[in-house]
Amino acid sequence: MVATTASTGALPPDLFDTTTLVSLAATLVLLGAGYAASRQFLPKDAKNSARVLFVWHAFDALIHLIxxxxxxxxxxxSWIPASSVTAEDLGSSQFYMPQPSPFLGHADRIYGPQAGAIHGNALAKLWMVYARADHRWAGPDLVVISLELLTVFIAAPMAIWICYDLSMRRSRANVLMLIVATGELYGGFMTFCPEWLVLSENLDCSNFMYKWVYIVFFNTLWVWLPLYAMYVAISEISDAFAVRDALAKVKKSN
Known part of the structure; x- marks a missing residue:
């Protein structure tokens, strides 16, 4: 659940600017890359559930790593001198969230995509598009950074490992999927629970795109797909235990 900011009834003029369209297209390209990888590496007779999970974990890894x-x-x-930013700037779409002071020991700097975008970096501009809906992603929010360090350096390599195991039909993938899915769900909760406790002060849900596409759709992908991965993994592991128990009964009867 997210709190909505007051809506003026007018859509932002930059709702579908070039940067926004390129950003959305980039997400589709990564999804397409995940599907192409599944066609290349999965056995042709792989189950539909295996293909869905391969594509998901490939997409997951690409999102995290890129x-x-x-x-x-x-x-x-990426940083700029704090002295170059005025109070008026901080209320604009160019700057959303200066970091806690002193971030990395520098009270005189402003870090994050908001600084990288000024330098013209394309990926920083992409994050500034998303930051229109969730302002924390413009600057170095401490909770977000802490979670992303785990996501990029642990969850992403594990997602690649899962894809490898699925392609090799290794049952170990089920254990790894449980670990990654649990981490994704916990990370999602820790991303938004702090916002709920302050009435979602950093979220802008004043229009359909910000609320339902950026915040709800893109974030709940990391709820429903991990839950599906857990369902498949638990089913497979439960079946394996059932076979083991059946074999144990046969041995006892003999």
Missing amino acids: LEASYLYHCFF
Whole structure:
């Protein structure tokens, strides 16, 4: 659940600008890459559930390693002097969230995609599009950074490992999927629970695109697909235990 900001009834003039359209297209390209990889590496007789999970984890890894890794990069390495930003700037769409002071020991700097975008970086501009809906992603929010460090350096490699195991028909994929799905669900909760506790002050839900596409759709992908992965993995593991128990009964009867 998200709190909506007051709506003026007018749509933002930059709702479908070039950067926004390119950003949405980039997401579709990554999804297409995941599907193409499934066609290349999965056995042709793979179950539909295996194909869905392969595509999901490939897409998941690409999102983490390309987009979310770029967010971390800008949080740590892109900055501008705080003295160059006025109070009026901080209320504009160019700057949403200055970092806690002193971030990385520098009270005189502003870090994050909001700084990278000024330098013209394309991925920083992409994050500034998303930051229109969730302002925390413009700057180095400490909760978001902490979660993304785990996501980029642990969850993403594990998602690639899952794709490999699925392509090799290795049952280990089910255990790894449970681990990754649990982490994704916990990460999603820790991303939004702090916002709920402050009445979603950093979320802008004043129009359909911000609320239902950026915040609800893109974030609940990391709820429904991990839940599906857990369902499949638990079913497979339960079946394996059932076979083991059946064999144990046969041995006892003999």
